[in-house]
Amino acid sequence: MVNFSDISNAIFNPLKSWAEQSQGNWNLLIVSGFLLVFVGAILTYVLHKKIGKADERTKQISLNSALIVLCVVILCDVIFPKEYMWQIFFLFKYSFAFLTSAIYLAVRYKKDFF
Numbered sequence: 001m002v003n004f005s006d007i008s009n010a011i012f013n014p015l016k017s018w019a020e021q022s023q024g025n026w027n028l029l030i031v032s033g034f035l036l037v038f039v040g041a042i043l044t045y046v047l048h049k050k051i052g053k054a055d056e057r058t059k060q061i062s063l064n065s066a067l068i069v070l071c072v073v074i075l076c077d078v079i080f081p082k083e084y085m086w087q088i089f090f091l092f093k094y095s096f097a098f099l100t101s102a103i104y105l106a107v108r109y110k111k112d113f114f
Helices: 004-019 023-051 056-079 086-113
Strands: none
Touching (some): 004 023, 023 056, 023 086, 056 086
């Protein structure tokens, strides 16, 4: 039986040891997490506005976008460790969710309008 905590510890222990080497490394992770969250949230908002007002077509796109966010958040909850660096992984969890939603919206926007 595969234990997910063993796998996530094997993947994220090198990151933990790198982040704990200096305060600069820790701050780099925090700043990059905040930047990714803001970029992902802004891109998602802008692309939602570009797609247009809610109607039969855009409501389905918005629901699929929300489903992608939910799936990425659940997947990251399973993968990311909860014993250490949970604040940083919290940032990265939502940044990945917003970015994947923005990618989905960009692909749908390009497919529908170009």
